[in-house]
Structure formats: structure tokens, C-alpha cells
Amino acid sequence: MPTPSPSPKRRGRLLRFGAACVVLSAVAGYVVVQYVAGGTGDPGCRVVSGDGTGKSYEFTPEQAVNAATIAAVGTDRAMPERAVAIALATALQESGLRNLTHGDRDSLGLFQQRPSQGWGTVKQVTDPAYSANIFYEHLAKVDDYTELPLTVAAQRVQRSGYPEAYAKHEPDATVLAAALTGASAASLTCDGRSGPTTTTGPAAVQAALARDFGRVADAVTDKDTAPPAAESGGRTVTLPVTEDTTAGGRSVSERGWQLAHWAVANATALRIERVSYAGRVWVSGNSGSQWRATGSTTAEAAGGSAAGGGADSVRIVTAQ
Missing domain, CATH: 1.10.530 (Lysozyme)
Structure with a gap:
């Protein structure tokens, strides 16, 4: 014998039950997203x-x-x-x-x-x-x-x-x-491993700076200087750090470390290889990518004077 179809009343109950399950699932999913958001995934x-x-x-x-x-x-x-x-x-x-x-x-x-x-x-x-x-x-x-x-x-x-x-x-x-x-100071590091990117070089760094800061001090690339820095081959961006570049009552040192940390945070996206400021240098993938005193490693020493950004500037060296 064929199975009798459920009555209209029963079908209504089934539909309401199904709808309630969908709503509960959506709410549960939202709660999970809200409380799980913030996971770090694969940290670098x-x-x-x-x-x-x-x-x-x-x-x-x-x-x-x-x-x-x-x-x-x-x-x-x-x-x-x-x-x-x-x-x-x-x-x-x-x-x-x-x-x-x-x-x-x-x-x-x-x-x-x-x-x-x-x-x-x-x-x-x-x-x-x-x-x-x-x-x-x-x-x-x-x-x-x-x-x-x-x-x-x-x-x-x-x-x-x-x-x-x-x-x-x-x-x-x-x-x-x-x-x-x-x-x-010198508290943020990244391993700087290569990742997907669309643009690299000093122009990309300057564009990203303008995007984020809106009004950052004019950056100078080593193409603008004579002679260019020997180790960079046109890959260095120098950011002057002066009283005129600070904002919100921050000190020159704070502005410098903000720009230096910003560069390290963007190292993977912009293929930044080296950042230096105030006698400290970060090198992508080198010795745990920690901030070190200028010239403390062979790789940093090879950069010569350009590797050692002073207290008046942040120097950013890109892959190209």
C-alpha cells in the first residue's frame, strides 16, 4: 500500500520545524564567527x-x-x-x-x-x-x-x-x-617570507604610505640622491623623521618607530627586505628577523652605511 501523505496540518508543523532549524543554525553560525574571529591562523x-x-x-x-x-x-x-x-x-x-x-x-x-x-x-x-x-x-x-x-x-x-x-x-x-x-620601540617583527604581491619597489612603498598615512613626509628614493646608495641599486626609500612629520603630540622617536614598524608589517605584501632606524635594523628572514644593532650580522654589514638609519630617518630597502 502507498504511504499516506501527511495531513496539511502535519505538513505545516514540519515546515515550521525545518524553518526553525535553519534559523537556529544561522544564529549558531553567527555566534561562532563572532567569538572565534581573531584567530591568528599561520603566524608570521x-x-x-x-x-x-x-x-x-x-x-x-x-x-x-x-x-x-x-x-x-x-x-x-x-x-x-x-x-x-x-x-x-x-x-x-x-x-x-x-x-x-x-x-x-x-x-x-x-x-x-x-x-x-x-x-x-x-x-x-x-x-x-x-x-x-x-x-x-x-x-x-x-x-x-x-x-x-x-x-x-x-x-x-x-x-x-x-x-x-x-x-x-x-x-x-x-x-x-x-x-x-x-x-x-623595536617590538614588532615579521619573518618577511615571500607572499603574493602585485607591486614592489620604492613606488609601491610610497603609494602604500600615502594610502595609510594620508600625509606622510616626502620620501626620498636613492635614485634621487647622488651618488645612489651602493647596496640598493635604486631600491631604498628614505623617510625623514622630524618634528614636522609627527602628529597628535607624538615624539620624533615615536614617529620613527611607527614608520619602521609599519614597514616591517608590510614586508611580505611589499617585498621589503630591510628596515633600519635609530641604529637598529630588521632584515627579512635573517636571524629570526629580530631588530639588531646596525652591522651586527654579515648581511647587515654588507649594506654599509645605508643599512643604518639614524634617528632622523627610516630607511626601507625593497626587493626591487
């Missing part, structure tokens, strides 16, 4: 606290580029280090410091901003520099945000369904902000 970069506590955070080159952009945009707006930490913690939670092209409903980008809620167009909110800038614009309107708990300050901007989730990222974001604003 590391930042260490400069306060002697030994706190550290490991992250990927992709995350490093986005974190450096967030910090650069913040300092260009003369926002304090605390604001940068709030922004970084928010991006760690919302996207894991990845420029996502998907999210809950129409949420997109580093901060999962929604075009339908007035944050900007799809193109804008998936532009890391734009999304960071609009985040800071909203944060600046929060009264006494530097005195508020990080979760409260972030929530007043984001209006998240899980505001307490920001708290777990505060330690990492604080260490990262100190390095990427230059407050903590």
Missing part, C-alpha cells in the same frame, strides 16, 4: 610588550598589514594610543583583522560595517583605510571614550549584539597599539 609576525612583562601576540602578515593601516589612520587623525587600541580590539573581534567580503546581513570589511546603516558604500567599507577612518570619526564623538572601559567605548560605535566579546582582545590590542603607534 610577532609583537612583544615593551613594558618588560613579556606579553606577546602572534599574527599573520595579512593581519599585520591591516593593523598597521588602522594605527596609521588613527595617528594621522591625531587620535591617542588608546583610540588605536580600541579600534584594533574591535577589528580583532569583528573580522580577525581580515578585510572580509561577507558577514551578518550586509556587514563587510575589517569592522563589519553595514552599508545599509549609513557606514558607506560597499567599496568604501571594504577599503581598510576608509573603514578605519569612519570608525575613528564615530569614536571621537563618544564622550570621554579614553576613560571608558574598552568594551563600552567599542560598543557605543559598533552597537554589537555581543559587546562583551571585545574584552578578550584588549590585551593583544594594547600591545599591538603600542608598537604600531611607535610608543614601544
Whole structure:
């Protein structure tokens, strides 16, 4: 005998049950994404606290580029280090410091901003520099945000369904902000391994600087000098670091270390081989890619004087 078809009433119950399962699965997936976001994947970069506590955070080159952009945009707006930490913690939670092209409903980008809620167009909110800038614009309107708990300050901007989730990222974001604003010297390193890239060389570095900082001091390539630096063959970008290049009350030293750390964070994307500042040098893939005193290794010594950036400039050597 053929199996009787379920009654209309029973079919209705089955449909409602199926719909409820779909909704529950979607909610569960959203919760998992919100709480898991921030995983570091395959780390290639590391930042260490400069306060002697030994706190550290490991992250990927992709995350490093986005974190450096967030910090650069913040300092260009003369926002304090605390604001940068709030922004970084928010991006760690919302996207894991990845420029996502998907999210809950129409949420997109580093901060999962929604075009339908007035944050900007799809193109804008998936532009890391734009999304960071609009985040800071909203944060600046929060009264006494530097005195508020990080979760409260972030929530007043984001209006998240899980505001307490920001708290777990505060330690990492604080260490990262100190390095990427230059407050903590020689504290950010990357292994600089080769990765996918579309453009390299001094022009690419200068374009990335303009993208992130908006108004960085004029960079000088060794093609502009006579004679050019012997070791670079036209591959060196020199960034002057003076009082005129600082922002938000930061010192010359902080500005210098911010630019130096920015370059290391972008080393994989821009194929940067060496960064030097204030008598310290980072070399891609050399001796654990740590910051070392100028000339302390054979590879660095081979660079001659150009390898040793002084306190008045940051020198960046690219692969080509």
C-alpha cells in the first residue's frame, strides 16, 4: 500500500520545524564567527610588550598589514594610543583583522560595517583605510571614550549584539597599539617570507604610505640622491623623521618607530627586505628577523652605511 501523505496540518508543523532549524543554525553560525574571529591562523609576525612583562601576540602578515593601516589612520587623525587600541580590539573581534567580503546581513570589511546603516558604500567599507577612518570619526564623538572601559567605548560605535566579546582582545590590542603607534620601540617583527604581491619597489612603498598615512613626509628614493646608495641599486626609500612629520603630540622617536614598524608589517605584501632606524635594523628572514644593532650580522654589514638609519630617518630597502 502507498504511504499516506501527511495531513496539511502535519505538513505545516514540519515546515515550521525545518524553518526553525535553519534559523537556529544561522544564529549558531553567527555566534561562532563572532567569538572565534581573531584567530591568528599561520603566524608570521610577532609583537612583544615593551613594558618588560613579556606579553606577546602572534599574527599573520595579512593581519599585520591591516593593523598597521588602522594605527596609521588613527595617528594621522591625531587620535591617542588608546583610540588605536580600541579600534584594533574591535577589528580583532569583528573580522580577525581580515578585510572580509561577507558577514551578518550586509556587514563587510575589517569592522563589519553595514552599508545599509549609513557606514558607506560597499567599496568604501571594504577599503581598510576608509573603514578605519569612519570608525575613528564615530569614536571621537563618544564622550570621554579614553576613560571608558574598552568594551563600552567599542560598543557605543559598533552597537554589537555581543559587546562583551571585545574584552578578550584588549590585551593583544594594547600591545599591538603600542608598537604600531611607535610608543614601544623595536617590538614588532615579521619573518618577511615571500607572499603574493602585485607591486614592489620604492613606488609601491610610497603609494602604500600615502594610502595609510594620508600625509606622510616626502620620501626620498636613492635614485634621487647622488651618488645612489651602493647596496640598493635604486631600491631604498628614505623617510625623514622630524618634528614636522609627527602628529597628535607624538615624539620624533615615536614617529620613527611607527614608520619602521609599519614597514616591517608590510614586508611580505611589499617585498621589503630591510628596515633600519635609530641604529637598529630588521632584515627579512635573517636571524629570526629580530631588530639588531646596525652591522651586527654579515648581511647587515654588507649594506654599509645605508643599512643604518639614524634617528632622523627610516630607511626601507625593497626587493626591487
